Structures are given as C-alpha cells and as structure tokens.
Amino acid sequence: MSNLAQPLTRYCYRDYASWPESLRGELIDGEFFAQSAPSTTHQRISMQLSGQLWTQLKGRRCQPYASPIDVLLRRSHEASDDDAGTVLQPDLLIVCDPAKITGRYLRGAPEFVLEILSPATARHDQVVKLRLYEQHGVQEFWTLDPDTRVLMIYTQDRPNHYGPTRVLEAVGKTPLAVVENVIVDWDEVFEEPLPELG
Numbered sequence: 001m002s003n004l005a006q007p008l009t010r011y012c013y014r015d016y017a018s019w020p021e022s023l024r025g026e027l028i029d030g031e032f033f034a035q036s037a038p039s040t041t042h043q044r045i046s047m048q049l050s051g052q053l054w055t056q057l058k059g060r061r062c063q064p065y066a067s068p069i070d071v072l073l074r075r076s077h078e079a080s081d082d083d084a085g086t087v088l089q090p091d092l093l094i095v096c097d098p099a100k101i102t103g104r105y106l107r108g109a110p111e112f113v114l115e116i117l118s119p120a121t122a123r124h125d126q127v128v129k130l131r132l133y134e135q136h137g138v139q140e141f142w143t144l145d146p147d148t149r150v151l152m153i154y155t156q157d158r159p160n161h162y163g164p165t166r167v168l169e170a171v172g173k174t175p176l177a178v179v180e181n182v183i184v185d186w187d188e189v190f191e192e193p194l195p196e197l198g
Contacts, residue, residue, distance in 0.1 A: 009030075011030055011031070013087055061096055066093075067089045091114055094110055117145045137159065140156070149169055155178070170189070
C-alpha cells in the first residue's frame with residue numbers, strides 16, 4: 001500500500017472516476033493510495049465468503065457486494081458525490097439501504113464491512129480504514145487475518161463509535177450482529193489447505 005499522490009494535491013471522486021481502470025487504489029481524504037492485485041489466497045477466501053453471504057441474503061433487502069466496488073464516504077463540506085475525497089474498496093460489504101446503491105458506486109456507509117488482511121495492507125486496514133469506517137457509521141467491521149485465522153470484530157455501541165473489540169479465532173460459525181440470520185461458516189472457508197505463500 002503506497003501513497004502515490006503528488007505533494008499538496010487533493011483528489012476527489014471526479015478525478016478518480018476519470019482514471020484508467022488499470023490504476024487500482026483508494027482515495028482517503030483526497031490522497032490516492034495505490035493497491036496491488038490480491039493474492040490467490042485472498043481471492044479464494046473472498047469468493048467463499050461472498051458465496052455464503054449471497055446465498056443467505058438472496059431475496060432479502062440487504063445486499064452483499066465484493067471488491068472491486070467503490071464506496072463513497074462524503075464529508076459534510078463536500079457538496080456532491082463528485083466532490084467526495086474518500087473512495088474505498090472494501091473486500092466484502094453488506095448494504096441494507098437501497099438509496100445508497102447507484103449504478104456506479106455505493107453512496108455512504110454500508111451496514112457491514114469485512115477486510116481480509118495481507119502483510120501489505122494490514123496496518124492500513126486496521127488503523128486508517130478502521131477510523132474511517134467508525135467515523136462514517138459502518139455499524140459492524142470485521143478484519144480477518146488468513147494466516148493466523150484471527151478475527152477482530154468492531155461493532156458500534158453508539159453513533160460513530162466502536163465499542164470494545166472482540167478477538168476470536170475464525171473457527172466454527174460466527175453470526176453477524178447487525179444483519180439478522182446471517183452467519184459465516186469458517187470451516188467451509190478453510191475446508192481446503194491454503195496454498196503456501198511465496
């Protein structure tokens with residue numbers, strides 16, 4: 001995860017949307033952070049989790065999405081979506097408000113976000129994006145370390161504030177707190193040995 005923005009240059013969604021699709025990354029308060037392609041392990045886990053969420057939410061109001069998808073988080077001084085200085089690409093998310101879904105992106109905080117950590121993104125996800133998700137009202141945020149199978153769960157106990165962090169091992173089944181009757185079955189996610197990293 002590297003910041004490729006020029007000094008004192010602040011970008012917005014208008015700029016971001018004009019860039020080639022091959023330029024992968026996120027905007028955070030106007031700064032561009034480049035991203036490399038995820039690992040095969042990351043993608044296997046993402047696909048398994050996506051399938052579970054899709055199956056359980058099919059036909060329901062809440063809808064799951066997987067990266068790449070733009071999530072615009074506007075500050076109060078940003079007059080329009082085009083002016084938004086923060087555009088994130090969560091690995092997995094659930095949104096329950098149809099008004100947030102546009103043809104090109106999601107507008108505002110999803111109810112649930114899950115980030116699959118990697119050595120290159122772990123600090124960014126657990127510090128920078130955690131702060132943004134909390135400030136903008138993501139009700140439940142999970143981070144998963146695929147190597148250690150450590151799951152960290154952050155749930156809002158009041159508006160824009162996460163309560164005590166729950167740290168669990170990603171085994172058995174874990175229910176979501178903010179979307180009823182949705183669980184993640186970790187035994188299915190990790191049913192096959194993950195390939196050696198290298």
